[in-house]
Amino acid sequence: MSESERPIHVVGGGIAGLVAAITAAEGGAPVVLHEAGGRLGGRAVGSAERPWVNLGPHVVFTDGALVRWLRQQRIDVSMRGPMVRGLRMLDDRGTQFPIRQAVQLLPTVLRREAPVDETFGAWAGNAFGEATADLLCRLGGLITYHHDPGALSARFMWERYRRSFLSADRVRWISGGWLSLVDALAARARTLGVHIELDDRVMPQTLPDAPTVIATKLSAAARVLDRGLSWPGARTALLDVATTSDRGWPAVIADVRSDLATCCMIERETAVDPDALGGKGGHLIQAQLGVAPDVGVAEGVARIEDGLDVGFPGWRDAIGWRRAQIVVDATGAVDPPGTTWRDRPSVVQGDDLFLAGDAVAAPGFLSEVSVNSAVDAARRALNARRGRAFAPGWPTVELTPERRLAVLAAVLPAASLNTTTAASADDVEPVDETGPGYRVEQRAGVTTATSITADDGGVRITRLASSRLPGIARAAVERLPVWRRPFRR
Amino acid sequence: MEDQVRAAQGGDPFAMDALLTELAPWVGRLCSSIALDKGDDAMQETFISVLKNLPTLREPAAFRGWVRRIAVREALRAATGDRAVAVADIPEVAVVPDFETAVDIRDTLTKLSPSRRAVLVLRYLEDLSEHEVAELLGTPEGTVKSGLHRARESFREQWREA
Numbered sequence: 001m002s003e004s005e006r007p008i009h010v011v012g013g014g015i016a017g018l019v020a021a022i023t024a025a026e027g028g029a030p031v032v033l034h035e036a037g038g039r040l041g042g043r044a045v046g047s048a049e050r051p052w053v054n055l056g057p058h059v060v061f062t063d064g065a066l067v068r069w070l071r072q073q074r075i076d077v078s079m080r081g082p083m084v085r086g087l088r089m090l091d092d093r094g095t096q097f098p099i100r101q102a103v104q105l106l107p108t109v110l111r112r113e114a115p116v117d118e119t120f121g122a123w124a125g126n127a128f129g130e131a132t133a134d135l136l137c138r139l140g141g142l143i144t145y146h147h148d149p150g151a152l153s154a155r156f157m158w159e160r161y162r163r164s165f166l167s168a169d170r171v172r173w174i175s176g177g178w179l180s181l182v183d184a185l186a187a188r189a190r191t192l193g194v195h196i197e198l199d200d201r202v203m204p205q206t207l208p209d210a211p212t213v214i215a216t217k218l219s220a221a222a223r224v225l226d227r228g229l230s231w232p233g234a235r236t237a238l239l240d241v242a243t244t245s246d247r248g249w250p251a252v253i254a255d256v257r258s259d260l261a262t263c264c265m266i267e268r269e270t271a272v273d274p275d276a277l278g279g280k281g282g283h284l285i286q287a288q289l290g291v292a293p294d295v296g297v298a299e300g301v302a303r304i305e306d307g308l309d310v311g312f313p314g315w316r317d318a319i320g321w322r323r324a325q326i327v328v329d330a331t332g333a334v335d336p337p338g339t340t341w342r343d344r345p346s347v348v349q350g351d352d353l354f355l356a357g358d359a360v361a362a363p364g365f366l367s368e369v370s371v372n373s374a375v376d377a378a379r380r381a382l383n384a385r386r387g388r389a390f391a392p393g394w395p396t397v398e399l400t401p402e403r404r405l406a407v408l409a410a411v412l413p414a415a416s417l418n419t420t421t422a423a424s425a426d427d428v429e430p431v432d433e434t435g436p437g438y439r440v441e442q443r444a445g446v447t448t449a450t451s452i453t454a455d456d457g458g459v460r461i462t463r464l465a466s467s468r469l470p471g472i473a474r475a476a477v478e479r480l481p482v483w484r485r486p487f488r489r
Numbered sequence: 490m491e492d493q494v495r496a497a498q499g500g501d502p503f504a505m506d507a508l509l510t511e512l513a514p515w516v517g518r519l520c521s522s523i524a525l526d527k528g529d530d531a532m533q534e535t536f537i538s539v540l541k542n543l544p545t546l547r548e549p550a551a552f553r554g555w556v557r558r559i560a561v562r563e564a565l566r567a568a569t570g571d572r573a574v575a576v577a578d579i580p581e582v583a584v585v586p587d588f589e590t591a592v593d594i595r596d597t598l599t600k601l602s603p604s605r606r607a608v609l610v611l612r613y614l615e616d617l618s619e620h621e622v623a624e625l626l627g628t629p630e631g632t633v634k635s636g637l638h639r640a641r642e643s644f645r646e647q648w649r650e651a
């Protein structure tokens with residue numbers, strides 16, 4: 001085989017593998033994708049019999065890496081939401097509108113940063129007082145699927161809390177379930193000529209020639225690469241119920257009763273997306289609860305059902321179908337105190353092997369980590385391949401985020417650049433949550449881009465703003481506060 | 490890529506940004522192989538020129554060739570703006586690059602004039618024919634041939650045969 005025909009291999013056909021394959025194919029390489037199972041999608045596809053029913057409640061964020069990447073690629077996936085009504089809180093006093101909690105959480109709006117080294121519980125206790133900290137830790141279960149969110153890094157939790165609760169208007173549901181996302185990705189991959197091999201489990205002895213992107217869960221990657229790769233994750237009980245009727249039930253119940261250190265979330269998917277059951281009629285309720293290692297399926301699910309009994313009266317008489325299970329390390333990485341995403345297993349594994357997935361060193365939320373790491377891994381694989389295909393060792397230079405901004409500033413209308421410095425990258429972590437060190441955004445006709453570069457001891461932050469609006473209107477929009485709704489969906 | 494080119498022609502900043510990402514590894518290698526230390530400036534100028542002139546590109550399918558031209562022009566401009574090494578002073582010594590470890594390519598390139606580097610890059614990195622190289626650089630084919638011949642000599646047998 002001539003070097004220019006040398007393919008990039010991708011192991012794993014979940015979101016990470018598909019994104020990596022598309023990125024590599026777009027970069028001009030032949031791509032072979034190896035998927036162990038008989039279908040694509042990995043965890044994004046529920047089960048063989050009901051693939052359209054997601055593996056537990058799944059949402060996406062319009063400001064996150066997944067949605068942004070889909071937009072950039074012009075891959076059309078239809079979404080529903082935001083959900084503005086129908087959230088109820090179930091606490092020790094019963095089911096209610098979350099008004100009291102919203103008021104209680106109001107002061108949290110002002111806090112932007114949290115430390116890496118403290119536990120979320122301890123930090124929030126000092127910052128907001130015990131009662132509020134307690135509520136915050138429980139609510140953390142909604143976004144981490146973890147049984148004890150208060151024990152995780154304060155920075156990790158705070159970033160997630162701010163993004164999902166203070167910007168609840170950016171939450172979307174994918175219509176027809178994540179199956180339709182997977183189908184759209186697979187269609188694009190096929191259009192680009194990606195060669196997809198199903199039922200093709202890669203083993204250490206059948207590891208294809210590099211450059212290769214391993215886009216499996218860490219445990220599988222560790223087996224394939226025969227090296228230690230691990231990171232803490234969550235253990236989560238899941239209950240899915242299809243019912244024949246809807247008895248005026250709420251859309252979402254957050255069960256934060258005090259026997260839990262976390263929250264049990266019960267979501268009536270069909271309230272947001274009538275197609276959540278694949279257009280088959282009926283109603284779909286999905287619930288998740290982070291459980292400790294010693295809790296079994298029966299016990300975990302019984303606790304979920306207890307919340308259903310209170311919030312969804314009559315549900316037991318309307319069951320059409322039911323699925324209960326515990327998933328382990330399936331909901332992405334969680335960062336313990338003292339660690340950030342940068343400490344997780346690296347994308348670069350040496351010998352032109354690259355890792356992608358939701359527990360790899362990349363920023364973002366849940367599957368956004370898969371997307372960010374997949375794009376990163378595929379670009380590196382492309383570079384490695386170019387290096388091999390053409391004479392290796394030709395000089396090359398990278399497009400640094402700062403130079404990239406300089407380019408955009410020179411071509412976008414009425415652009416301004418402005419550079420500041422900060423003591424450490426940690427202080428600006430949220431800026432790069434959707435892409436390592438760099439991102440572009442658009443709001444009300446104003447394009448903004450930010451880059452973060454290490455600068456001896458500290459970091460340099462460069463911001464670009466550009467707009468086609470006339471001066472006054474533009475100044476007004478730039479000064480506009482980013483309106484964030486309080487916790488309300 | 491063509492869709493992105495069209496969207497960028499329409500002024501979509503996300504498409505422009507995506508184009509930069511797609512092109513950077515390729516343009517970075519082109520520019521720094523010709524302009525060496527000035528490679529990053531050359532790349533920046535290339536991208537500015539590409540995005541500014543994008544609306545004038547009529548056939549998005551011709552995009553890559555068009556970008557290559559701009560990159561070579563900007564790299565030559567960046568390289569020759571640097572008068573530290575006069576073109577006439579560049580010795581045509583035989584340096585034998587080690588292709589396996591490939592540490593000496595850069596070294597070898599520094600000993601050539603920018604325009605000869607451009608010939609090498611286009612012929613061997615970009616796989617263009619001698620005719621295409623001549624056309625792109627606006628030089629007679631004979632000049633490209635003799636240039637390559639001498640460069641091949643200086644690189645000895647290490648180069649992939651034409």
Ligand SMILES: Cc1cc2nc3c(=O)[nH]c(=O)nc-3n(C[C@H](O)[C@H](O)[C@H](O)COP(=O)(O)OP(=O)(O)OC[C@H]3O[C@@H](n4cnc5c(N)ncnc54)[C@H](O)[C@@H]3O)c2cc1C
Pocket residue numbers: 011012013014015016017034035036037040041042043044055056057058059060200201202203215216217220224236238288327330331332356357358365366367368370
């Ligand atoms: C209950 C639950 C709720 C979630 N909620 C959300 C949410 O709201 N928002 C969100 O963004 N994300 C959510 N997620 C996370 C999201 O589902 C995952 O991050 C994402 O699907 C991971 O994709 P991946 O490609 O990295 O991994 P996977 O989907 O696990 O894909 C890995 C693939 O590799 C294959 N494979 C494994 N070993 C081999 C081998 N040796 N050879 C070949 N192939 C192999 C597997 O079969 C699989 O198809 C949730 C997950 C769960 C479980």
